[in-house]
Amino acid sequence: xxxxxxxxxxxxxxxxxxxxxxxxxxxxxxxxxxxxxxxxxxxxxxxxxxxxxxxxxxxxxxxxxxxxxxxxxxxxxxxxxxxxxxxxxxxxxxxxxxxxxxxxxxxxxxxxxxxxxxxxxxxxxxxxxxxxxxxxxxxxxxxxxxxxxxxxxxxxxxxxxxxxxxxxxxxxxxxxxxxxxxxxxxxxxxxxxxxxxxxxxxxxxxxxxxxxxxxxxxxxxxxxxxxxxxxxxxxxxxxxxxxxxxxxxxxxxxxxxxxxxxxxxxxxxxxxxxxxxxxxxxxxxxxxxxxxxxxxxxxxxxxxxxxxxxxxxxxxxxxxxxxxxxxxxxxxxxxxxxxxxxxxxxxxxxxxxxxxxxxxxxxxxxxxxxxxxxxxxxxxxxxxxxxxxxxxxxxxxxxxxxxxxxxxxxxxxxxxxxxxxxxxxxxxxxxxxxxxxxxxxxxxxxxxxxxxxxxxxxxxxxxxxxxxxxxxxxxxxxxxxxxxxxxxxxxxxxxxxxxxxxxxxxxxxxxxxxxxxxxxxxxxxxxxxxxxxxxxxxxxxxxxxxxxxxxxxxxxxxxxxxxxxxxxxxxxxxxxxxxxxxxxxxxxxxxxxxxxxxxxxxxxxxxxxxxxxxxxxxxxxxxxxxxxxxxxxxxxxxxxxxxxxxxxxxxxxxxxxxxxxxxxxxxxxxxxxxxxxxxxxxxxxxxxxxxxxxxxxxxxxxxxxxxxxxxxxxxxxxxxxxxxxxxxxxxxxxxxxxxxxxxxxxxxxxxxxxxxxxxxxxxxxxxxxxxxxxxxxxxxxxxxxxxxxxxxxxxxxxxxxxxxxxx
Amino acid sequence: xxxxxxxxxxxxxxxxxxxxxxxxxxxxxxxxxxxxxxxxxxxxxxxxxxxxxxxxxxxxxxxxxxxxxxxxxxxxxxxxxxxxxxxxxxxxxxxxxxxxxxxxxxxxxxxxxxxxxxxxxxxxxxxxxxxxxxxxxxxxxxxxxxxxxxxxxxxxxxxxxxxx
Numbered sequence: 001x002x003x004x005x006x007x008x009x010x011x012x013x014x015x016x017x018x019x020x021x022x023x024x025x026x027x028x029x030x031x032x033x034x035x036x037x038x039x040x041x042x043x044x045x046x047x048x049x050x051x052x053x054x055x056x057x058x059x060x061x062x063x064x065x066x067x068x069x070x071x072x073x074x075x076x077x078x079x080x081x082x083x084x085x086x087x088x089x090x091x092x093x094x095x096x097x098x099x100x101x102x103x104x105x106x107x108x109x110x111x112x113x114x115x116x117x118x119x120x121x122x123x124x125x126x127x128x129x130x131x132x133x134x135x136x137x138x139x140x141x142x143x144x145x146x147x148x149x150x151x152x153x154x155x156x157x158x159x160x161x162x163x164x165x166x167x168x169x170x171x172x173x174x175x176x177x178x179x180x181x182x183x184x185x186x187x188x189x190x191x192x193x194x195x196x197x198x199x200x201x202x203x204x205x206x207x208x209x210x211x212x213x214x215x216x217x218x219x220x221x222x223x224x225x226x227x228x229x230x231x232x233x234x235x236x237x238x239x240x241x242x243x244x245x246x247x248x249x250x251x252x253x254x255x256x257x258x259x260x261x262x263x264x265x266x267x268x269x270x271x272x273x274x275x276x277x278x279x280x281x282x283x284x285x286x287x288x289x290x291x292x293x294x295x296x297x298x299x300x301x302x303x304x305x306x307x308x309x310x311x312x313x314x315x316x317x318x319x320x321x322x323x324x325x326x327x328x329x330x331x332x333x334x335x336x337x338x339x340x341x342x343x344x345x346x347x348x349x350x351x352x353x354x355x356x357x358x359x360x361x362x363x364x365x366x367x368x369x370x371x372x373x374x375x376x377x378x379x380x381x382x383x384x385x386x387x388x389x390x391x392x393x394x395x396x397x398x399x400x401x402x403x404x405x406x407x408x409x410x411x412x413x414x415x416x417x418x419x420x421x422x423x424x425x426x427x428x429x430x431x432x433x434x435x436x437x438x439x440x441x442x443x444x445x446x447x448x449x450x451x452x453x454x455x456x457x458x459x460x461x462x463x464x465x466x467x468x469x470x471x472x473x474x475x476x477x478x479x480x481x482x483x484x485x486x487x488x489x490x491x492x493x494x495x496x497x498x499x500x501x502x503x504x505x506x507x508x509x510x511x512x513x514x515x516x517x518x519x520x521x522x523x524x525x526x527x528x529x530x531x532x533x534x535x536x537x538x539x540x541x542x543x544x545x546x547x548x549x550x551x552x553x554x555x556x557x558x559x560x561x562x563x564x565x566x567x568x569x570x571x572x573x574x575x576x577x578x579x580x581x582x583x584x585x586x587x588x589x590x591x592x593x594x595x596x597x598x599x600x601x602x603x604x605x606x607x608x609x610x611x612x613x614x615x616x617x618x619x620x621x622x623x624x625x626x627x628x629x630x631x632x633x634x635x636x637x638x639x640x641x642x643x644x645x646x647x648x649x650x651x652x653x654x655x656x657x658x659x660x661x662x663x664x665x666x667x668x669x670x671x672x673x674x675x676x677x678x679x680x681x682x683x684x685x686x687x688x689x690x691x692x693x694x695x696x697x698x699x700x701x702x703x704x705x706x707x708x709x710x711x712x713x714x715x716x717x718x719x720x721x722x723x724x725x726x727x728x729x730x731x732x733x734x735x736x737x738x739x740x741x742x743x744x745x746x747x748x749x750x751x752x753x754x755x756x757x758x759x760x761x762x763x764x765x766x767x768x769x770x771x772x773x774x775x776x777x778x779x780x781x782x783x784x785x786x787x788x789x790x791x792x793x794x795x796x797x798x799x800x801x802x803x804x805x806x807x
Numbered sequence: 808x809x810x811x812x813x814x815x816x817x818x819x820x821x822x823x824x825x826x827x828x829x830x831x832x833x834x835x836x837x838x839x840x841x842x843x844x845x846x847x848x849x850x851x852x853x854x855x856x857x858x859x860x861x862x863x864x865x866x867x868x869x870x871x872x873x874x875x876x877x878x879x880x881x882x883x884x885x886x887x888x889x890x891x892x893x894x895x896x897x898x899x900x901x902x903x904x905x906x907x908x909x910x911x912x913x914x915x916x917x918x919x920x921x922x923x924x925x926x927x928x929x930x931x932x933x934x935x936x937x938x939x940x941x942x943x944x945x946x947x948x949x950x951x952x953x954x955x956x957x958x959x960x961x962x963x964x965x966x967x968x969x970x971x
Contacts, residue, residue, distance in 0.1 A: 029813065036814040074812045339818045339905055382868040386906040430868065434911045469864040471913065569859050571875070610860060617871070654871075 028067050031060065035071050039085060046085065047267045054092035061100060069100075069107050076108065077115070080126040081332035083133055083179070088264040091137025095275035101139050102278050105131075109281060116286050119293045125172050126332075131280065132176035135183050137265045138272040142187035144280040145180065146195070149173045153195055155285055156202040162806060163219060164294035167241060169285060170199055174244045175328075178321045181248070182256035196252070203245055221804035225765055226299040226374045231415035235302040235318065243300045246319040260322040262352045296805050301369030303408060309358040316357065326357060330366040331378075334387075338379050345390035360401045363391065368405060371427060372420040375769035375805075381423060385430045410444060413455040418762035419769065421459060422646060429466035437467060437479045448483055453644065453755045457487060462646050465489040469610050492608035494567040498560060508557035511535050515561045525582050532558055532583075550592040558587065559600045563615075570614055577618055584624045594629035599638060609647035616651055620658055627659045627726045635733035644759045652730070653770055659726050660774050663719045670712040677705045724778050727771075731786050734764045735795060742792050752794070761798065768802040776806070820905040824920050830933075831923060841923040846873070846900050847893040849922040851939075853878075854951035855886050857913045865912050866892045870899025876930050882937030888952050889932075889939060891925050915951065 038053050039046040057068055075086050094101025108131060115124040131148075134140040155161075155169040173195070177184075185192050204218045220239055224230070227237040238246075251258060265272060306315040316322035330348060337344035348363050370377050371384045392398045409416070409424055416424070432439060447456035464487055468476045473491045480488065497503050498512040514531050523531075537551040558580075566576035577584065588594045598616065605611045619625045633639065634652055642648055680702050738760055745752045768775060775782070787799040823842050831838050850862065859875050866872050871894065878889035894900045900921075908919040934943040936957040945956035955963065 032812055032814040036812060071812065074815075078812060078815055336815065340820060341905070343817070380869070380902055380906070382902065382906045385868075386910060389910065426868075430865075436914060466864075470861060472858075472861075570863060571859055571877075574874075610864065614863065 027064065031057075031064060031067060032071055035068075035075060035086075035089075036079070038089070046264055050085070050089055050092065050264060050268075054089060054096065057089075057093060058096045061097060065100065065103075069104060072104060073107050073111050076130040077111065077123045077126055079332075079336060080129065081329045081336065083126070083130055084261060084263050084265065087130060087133040087137050087139075088268065090134060091139050091265055091272050091275070092268060094137070094139045094278075095271050098276050101275070105134070105140060105278050105280065109283060112283075113286070121168055121293075121295050125175060128172050129176050129179060132180040135180050136263065138275045138277055141277040141279050142184055144278075146184055146188045146191050148280050148283050149176075149184075149195055150191065151283060151285060153198050153202075156198065158288070161288045162292075162294065164296060164806065165288055165292065166202065167218075167297065168294050170202060171241060171244065174199065174241075174248050175324075177248050178251065178258055178325050179261060181251060182258065185252075185256055196248075199245070203241060219804055221801050222297050223299060225769065225798070225801040225805070226297065228299070228301055228372045228374070228417055228420050229412055229415045230417070231412070235305065237299045237301065238318075240298040240300055243319070244324065247321045247324050250319050251321040258321055258325075260316075260325050260353060260356075296375070299374070301372060302365065303368060303405065304361045304365050308404070308408075309361045313355070313357050315361060322357075326351075326362050327366055327369075330362060331370070334366070334370065335378070338383055338387075341383070341386050341390045344387055345394055348391070349394055360395070360399060364388075364399070364401045364405050368409075371423055372417075374417065374419065375772055377423075381426060382430070385427055388431065389434055407443070410456065410459070413459050416455070417765075418759055419766045421455065422649070425459060425462045425466060425646060429463045429470065432463075432467055433470040437471070437475070439479075441480050441484060445481075445483060448486070451755075452486070455755070458644070458755075460484070461487045461489070465609070465646075468492070490607040492611070494564060494608070495604050495606060496560060496564045497603070498557075499564065507536060507538070508553050508560075512557045512561045515558060516565065519562065519565055525580065528558075528580070528583060529586065550590045550596070552592075552596045555587050555593060555596050556600050558583065559597060560604055563601075563604055570611070573611070573615060574618055577615070577622065577624070581622060581624070584619075588624055591629060594625040595633055595636070598625060598630065598633040602633075602639070609645070613647060613651050613654070617654060617658075620655065627655050627722070628729050630655045631726060631729045631733070635730075635737070644756060649763060649766070652767075656726065656730075656767070656771055656774075659723050660771065663716070663723050666712065666715050666719050670709065670716050673705060673709045673712055677702065677709060680705065720777075723774070724781060727767075727775060727778055728781070728785065730767060731764075731782065734760070734767075735786060735791065738764070738795050739792055742794060761794065764795070764798050765801070768798065772802070772805065775802075779803075818901075818905075820908065821901045826920060828923060828929075830929075832926075838923055842921045844897065845921050845924060846895065846897050847891055847922040847924050848900055848903055848919045849889065850892055851889045851918045851920070852915055853886075853888045853890060853917060854913045854915055855888055855953060856951060857886070857888075857890075857915075859890075861913060862890055862892065865907060866894075866903055869894070869902040869907060871895050876925055878932060878939070879930055880937040881931040881933075887932045887938040888942070891922055891930070892919075893925065913951075 034053060034056065039049045042049050044052075060068065072086065072090060075082070079086070090101070090104055094104070108127060112124060112127045112131075115121075115127060128148075131140060132145055135142050135145050152169040152173050156166045158166065181192075202218060220242075223237075223239050229237060302318055304315060305318065309315045316326065329351065333347045333351070334344060337347055349359070351359055367384055367388060370379070371381065377384070388399070388402060392402065406428065413421065444456070444460060447454075447460055450457050452458065452461070464476050464480065464484075467479075468489050473489070476488055498506060498509050503509055511531060511534055514534075515528060518528050518531055532554050535551060535554040535557055537549070538553055539550065562576050562580060563573060566572040584597070588597050597619070601612055601615050601619075605615070616625070616630055620627060620630065631652065634648055639648065684702075738757075741754075741757055741760070742752055744750075782799075787796060789796070791799075823839075827835070827838060833841075848866075850866075853862075859877055862875050862877075863872055866875075873893045873895050875893075876891045877886050878891075879885060880887040892900075892903070894903070904919055904921070907917070909916060911917070932938040932940070932942075934940045934957065936943060938953065938957070942952055943957045946959050948955050954960065
């Protein structure tokens with residue numbers, strides 16, 4: 001309804017003169033600005049700013065009512081961290097204009113329906129919370145809010161719906177109570193008690209009702225998969241509903257006294273309590289739709305408690321509702337400002353009420369909580385690194401809580417989830433690179449006495465390797481004490497088997513020299529292929545063969561020689577792969593060939609994992625190898641000794657991502673072609689009497705499109721088949737390796753929990769978690785072929801945990 | 808979904824800067840269009856010793872890097888402190904503008920900016936001495952960028968010659 005604003009994206013570079021009808025747009029901008037920035041950068045109090053703004057808006061209502069409604073609904077949805085500021089504003093407006101209050105409530109309900117229809121569940125939570133706080137502002141009558149909550153909780157009685165659906169409705173109700181619990185209990189305590197005991201029953205905290213023939217147990221199989229640490233100490237990683245329930249229980253015990261939330265409406269009580277309230281229209285939760293995407297369950301990340309912040313304000317306990325509210329608000333601030341790190345840092349550090357809490361601890365905890373969140377962080381990893389750097393800049397003494405946190409994370413590495421350790425490694429090395437790699441490495445000397453496969457020395461080793469990638473080898477040697485030499489990465493240099501004395505006696509040596517000279521003299525591909533024909537095939541006895549079958553030595557000689565000549569930089573190597581693409585394709589026609597080329601890449605660049613990764617990436621993109629070949633190679637016996645190194649998994653996940661993007665790309669092309677055809681057909685229908693000539697050419701075009709669509713359809717099916725096969729290969733290999741280990745341990749009566757096992761089983765989890773969206777489509781096949789009941793229960797548990805994420 | 812608030816849509820880090828390549832072949836409109844669609848970033852204030860590998864490692868944190876072209880001194884054909892980073896998607900390049908621009912690589916604060924796209928020849932410095940223009944005129948001593956600026960170097964050698 002509102003005028004669409006000119007977007008710069010449409011203009012190109014022409015200075016677009018504002019049209020004569022721009023006045024409303026300018027006013028809309030002004031209104032938006034006034035509302036969004038209320039209270040910011042002002043010398044007067046928030047209350048007086050709100051009072052002033054309410055007056056302005058009331059005056060503007062006759063002309064700009066719809067715009068104001070639109071803006072207020074939007075801030076309710078998009079600025080949850082300022083919830084009570086805006087509910088107060090609405091309260092003041094309602095007190096001055098009852099009809100406007102009613103229209104606003106209606107608009108909010110419409111918006112709530114929209115968000116639920118569009119799977120925007122997180123935003124829906126903020127809308128419901130806003131509505132519930134409007135009870136405190138005398139805009140909405142408490143009993144009607146209780147009715148809405150009752151309708152939400154009744155979803156727990158639904159049968160045959162995913163658990164994540166009923167979870168969400170329970171979560172919404174509980175998460176509003178810090179704001180409105182007191183008010184609702186004062187007005188409707190009987191109903192609220194009933195509500196809470198229903199929720200308690202749902203969370204299985206009471207005995208199941210034996211009278212019911214069927215009762216649903218709330219399943220928490222998913223929890224272990226989402227926990228950052230497996231240890232319960234020092235802080236249990238609680239399932240999010242369990243934690244929130246405990247917090248609400250405590251709040252109830254404290255008679256709903258909540259002192260943290262900033263409530264500007266209290267100052268206006270005398271005005272607001274004169275206002276007439278509205279009843280919420282009856283709201284039936286929309287029914288379950290098969291394509292609904294409810295939020296997946298979470299685990300609450302905690303790394304600090306009051307003992308970690310001994311000076312200054314006390315840190316609220318893990319089951320205090322203050323903790324919930326602070327964490328919610330900090331998460332919301334990050335969600336609003338993540339694209340602008342300076343603003344985000346400033347907003348975090350100016351959190352209202354910051355003097356009463358150890359704010360820095362909360363900020364650091366919330367940021368790491370997001371960074372380590374499973375399955376995926378809410379935002380791209382690098383954002384958190386940069387945000388922490390900004391926070392360091394803005395703090396005097398550079399955010400000591402960060403160093404404290406790093407120490408704690410290091411100390412708890414033994415029980416930290418492997419995926420989270422990956423993120424810790426990447427964060428820490430990138431962070432150090434911004435601070436001249438200054439760190440008190442000696443504090444971590446304890447890791448030097450441990451087996452190198454144990455989490456702590458492994459972590460330091462990987463950090464140093466990543467740090468080297470951002471600097472250079474000698475730098476790393478210089479920054480760590482000499483005692484750390486065993487953890488320093490190898491110098492990333494090429495290993496050329498035909499390069500030194502011992503190489504001259506190798507069977508491929510003569511041809512390697514010839515090829516090398518040929519390349520330097522810009523010989524053609526045909527000439528080089530002719531030279532390579534001379535390479536003996538160690539796999540073959542007779543000479544009848546034309547040399548077309550798989551010859552590992554041929555691949556070895558050519559590739560080693562080529563890559564050696566191109567070893568100077570990534571660009572040189574890419575250029576080499578490009579120039580000799582034809583030859584490489586020729587050599588790797590068979591699966592054996594593909595596997596062998598990867599083997600050779602590893603052999604020559606084994607001290608430079610970064611180079612291996614970029615070469616593998618290039619070879620997939622130029623179709624010298626395929627994704628399945630890479631997966632098979634990574635799981636092969638030859639790579640077993642590197643299996644726990646981070647670069648292996650980076651290559652695997654990068655490979656899966658490329659496969660996924662490939663499928664998505666073709667699917668998109670198919671959709672676009674289908675849309676085009678549909679448009680064509682519409683045009684034909686609408687055009688009526690046309691010249692015959694035109695009709696013919698249209699039919700031609702339509703025919704062409706239909707043919708194109710058929711081809712694309714085949715392409716999509718073929719790509720999906722390749723994708724499914726890739727996952728099958730990967731999971732199959734995992735199952736083989738894990739089963740072998742488990743059987744070996746069982747027969748030897750040895751504990752299964754070796755560092756290798758922990759790494760492997762968590763890597764399996766990681767594949768599920770990182771690609772859960774894609775894997776969903778293949779669940780049937782996976783269950784029928786691989787994750788059957790015959791599988792060892794340790795392995796099957798991972799699969800079941802994954803399934804539980806969607807229940 | 809209806810309302811998006813312009814006041815909350817601030818994404819200032821991905822905005823185009825004031826710089827415009829004076830050698831760009833095309834009119835201003837075309838240049839603006841390319842900048843707004845570009846997947847390529849110019850990266851400046853690199854050390855002469857910063858390698859393609861280091862650039863790749865850092866910028867890969869924002870997404871898959873399609874290619875990197877290290878800027879070269881036109882005469883010496885050695886790195887002269889800038890490069891181009893091209894991503895496969897614009898979204899990844901935007902993240903680099905938000906999260907890599909203004910942070911350190913090889914201990915130096917680097918600067919990223921939108922580029923209209925690499926064309927052969929643009930990998931060379933445009934300063935008279937072969938390096939970047941900024942290294943012609945700067946007065947400070949920067950050991951990672953060849954020491955003093957070229958003009959300042961000339962003055963120094965002239966001074967030394969005159970002092971005898």
